[in-house]
Amino acid sequence: MASWKNHVRAGLQQRDQHEKLPFIGVFTSLSRMEERFEIRKDILDDVQSKSLERGGFEVGKNVRLLQLQLRESEHLEEKLSQTVSDLTTVLHLKEAELQYWQSRVSHYHKEALTLAKGSNSLKATLSGFEYTIECQSKELAALRVEQKGLHEALAQTWREKEELLERWMQEKREEADRLNKYNYTQDRWQRLAQQLKKHLHREMKKEYVPIVTSSSGGETETPTSAIQRINNTTDIHQGH
Incomplete structure (x- = not known):
């Protein structure tokens, strides 16, 4: 002035x-x-x-x-x-x-x-605007830090999810393998039981009253009791 x-x-x-x-x-x-x-x-x-x-x-x-x-x-x-x-x-x-x-x-x-x-x-x-900008800058910095933490937590969650999904898939594969093995064993037992039944029926046709000697006590069993034992063994394996 x-x-x-x-x-x-x-x-x-x-x-x-x-x-x-x-x-x-x-x-x-x-x-x-x-x-x-x-x-x-x-x-x-x-x-x-x-x-x-x-x-x-x-x-x-x-x-x-x-x-x-x-x-x-x-x-x-x-x-x-x-x-x-x-x-x-x-x-x-x-x-x-x-x-x-x-x-x-x-x-x-x-x-x-x-x-x-x-x-x-x-x-x-202008001073008011500068103060507002400073406050907003601090808030923005805090939000960026929070966003960074959220990104890290999200990445960690995705990693845990992938690991959990991988374990679950591995368990399902192992379970499928066990189920396949079990089904294969069941099929074998069923085929074996059918073969035994067929063989037993053929033997029964040849001889009317056959005598079966047990290896433990020398007791004799009728053909009917032997068939029942085979059926029971087959049912037990099917249940497993």
Whole structure:
């Protein structure tokens, strides 16, 4: 704000140096010329009165000289008066110009105050925005950290899921292998039981009452009891 004031002040001082300062001595010179004119006029009146009393050539000569000096002084006075008039006119113009520039300075001062208030308001708003941005940046950093943790947890969950799925598939494969082995064994037992039944029926047709001797106690079993034991053994294997 002080820069434009200094600029206006420097402009006015420069104008005074070019337009006002050269004519400062004119007023003093005019006053001195007026004083000299009054003195010469008084002297001339005194000389004329004395010349009338005494008479003489030298007195008339001095009177003409004084008249010439008086005319010269009057001429100079007219010039000085015209100069003073011109300077007065210029001074009025400069005063009007100075008032105009003072009004402009006042206007610019008010405008500068308005702009300063607007600048302060904008600075306050900017400070609020900066604070909001800082808070949002901190929240964003916290969310990024949380997101990173969630990504890591998700990756760990996917790994555990893959491992669990792999174990489950391995168990299902092993269970399928056991089931296939069991079915194969059952098929073998069923075929063997059918073969034994067929063979036993053929033997029963050949001999009506065959005697079966056990290896432990020498007891005898009828064909019906032997068939029942074969059927029971087959049912036990099918149950397993």
